Amino acid sequence: MGLAPEIRPPQPDPTMRDYYRRTIAFARDTMRQPVKAGRDLHFSDLAFFLRFARPIWRVGVLALIATALVSAAKTVLPLSIKFFIDNVLLGETPDPGSLLAGAGGLLSSLNTLILALLVLGIFTGGMDLIRNYWTARFREDYAFNLQTALFEHVLSFPLSYFKSQQTGYILSRLSDDVQILQYTISQYLPQIVANALYVIFAFAILCTLNLRLTFVVVAFIPLYLLVNAVFIRRIRAATYRERERQAYVSRDLAEVITGIETVKSHAAEDREVHKVSRTLRDMVDARIRNTMLSAASEYFRIGTMSLMLIAVFWFGGNEVLAGAMTIGDFVAFAVYIVTFAPTVNTFFAFPVVMQPALTSAARLRDLFAMHGEPGAAPGTGGTLPGAVQGRIEFSGVWFGYSRENPVLRDANFVVRPGEVVAVVGRTGAGKTTLVNLILRAFVPQEGTIALDGRDLASLDPRWLRRQVSIVSQDLFLFHTTIEDNIRYSRPGATFEEVAEAARKAQIHDDIMRFPEGYQTVVGERGTQVSVGQRQRIAIARAFLKDAPILILDEPTSALDMQTEAQIRQTLRVLVRNRTTILVSHRPSLLDLTNRVLSIEDGRVQEFRGADVTIIPGTGCRYHTPGGSVVP
Known part of the structure; x- marks a missing residue:
């Protein structure tokens, strides 16, 4: 007769054992004396909140x-x-x-x-x-x-x-x-x-x-x-x-x-x-x-x-x-x-x-x-100049999102009133960063940027941005009608002025094909209209605002060649008698410019627009009439 099998006490389920261990650890951690999280409220803070009462x-x-x-x-x-x-x-x-x-x-x-x-x-x-x-x-x-x-x-x-x-x-x-x-x-x-x-x-x-x-x-x-x-x-x-x-x-x-x-x-x-x-x-x-x-x-x-x-x-x-x-x-x-x-x-x-x-x-x-921008709120300072001539000057500007990797290195150039200047360079070279510096989205780490001889740091940022019309490659439309989206740049504009701006931007006919016309709701972020239509609505905003400074950041990147040709003729009218900075990879737009600023490794080099041709497929190299290729 064989031996009776050994009877072992029931062993705890490892899963349950881990569960109990985690539960005990959780309870111990809950009752542990806490490390200070956030800052304590002081009497002055409580007095601060009383102001709203x-x-x-x-x-x-x-x-x-x-x-x-x-x-x-x-x-x-x-x-x-x-x-x-x-x-x-x-x-x-x-x-x-x-x-x-x-x-x-x-x-x-x-x-x-x-x-x-x-x-x-x-x-x-x-x-x-x-x-x-x-x-x-x-x-x-x-x-x-x-x-x-x-x-x-x-x-x-x-x-x-x-x-x-x-x-x-x-x-x-x-x-x-x-x-x-x-x-x-x-x-x-x-x-x-x-x-x-x-x-x-x-x-x-x-x-x-x-x-x-x-x-x-x-x-x-x-x-x-x-x-x-x-x-x-x-x-x-x-x-x-x-x-x-x-x-x-x-x-x-x-x-x-x-x-x-x-x-x-x-x-x-x-x-x-x-x-x-x-x-x-x-x-x-x-x-x-x-x-x-x-x-x-x-x-x-x-x-x-x-x-x-x-x-x-x-x-x-x-x-x-x-x-x-x-x-x-x-x-x-x-x-x-x-x-x-x-x-x-x-x-x-x-x-x-x-x-x-x-x-x-x-x-x-x-x-x-947290401090807001100087002059961003009423009574907080910031100069409000009179008429704007449109002279933009970079003097020894250094900027980088980290100090170890500057995007711009000792940038020095002048954009004169009424001049059209193109900014070109490889993707990530710093073209949009240069635009953001003009809009005071960022502040130079060294050097100054001046408008008509006044340092941008001394100007009220809201006033500054009212002087600039911008068509950005980052297109954003509000969840409202096409009319309201165009009028966003100038809330007091009449419908006739809105429609005229749309005609100049070559978008009026497209709008009239919608059942609701100008009352068509574009959806969140403009998802109910095409990318090209969104870009032309953004251009219509710039026409309507009619500011003395114009920034075009890839204004035709989402357009077909036929529409771009129409827009290019319209842009010739739009840039007239205003300081314009054009960021674009499209060679067809360079004939609008007086000069070209090339950004390469953070350095800004200057060429005359008539002497530069972008060679397709060569990134940001430029071919001069003399035959040399400039990196």
């Missing part, structure tokens, strides 16, 4: 007065139980030394007590409706003032900020943090004000009912403070991590949706889902940590509240048994504690529940602390 301070005062009256009325209501038991049911005579003796004598009749309760109920309900209206008015107006000021401030940032940040991240900072702050103002601030007033009024009444029992209640306050001391910093750090990861999710989602054509053309849906899911997982983990910390702090506060109720019943019951307290006083005191304890719990939870709002406020304060 100044225009509506009267509404805030009315809401506060209504809140105080509602809280006072609700505080008085539990006293009716004392009068009902002691004075109506038991028929006891009020103690002449009691502060409530007068009210007890007046409400000793059941009819009088019921009438008083009806009046109090009607007053409380009506005043609560008024309070809700004024609170909602204050909340919405405050959020409006804050978000409007924030949006205006962010729009004053230099173009380099928007080029360095992803759209989804910026939108999250603009919307999510404001919504969190608005939610806090709408939910917690009115509640905390009402609770604070209720605590004050109720505490005064508790002292009147039984001073010694009130001291028992006060003895539990340090426990609430201890819970806050343990959890506040942890919740603040967890909230900061959650907000940042939420911004990253918005960033990644916006990027995928914006580039959906590229994603689908490369069948990359699974890759993008995987990438976004990793970011989502980080946000989910941060949100779970935040939720667990808030739940743990709430658990300890409720435990403290329960201990306080037990202590009140024990000490209060002994007071009644000893004859030191009436039944009505004890019942009223107990009712106050039943309502008072949750209110105290909410009051002391306020620093904890405010952490998301404080985190959002700190992030918003960081945005407000």
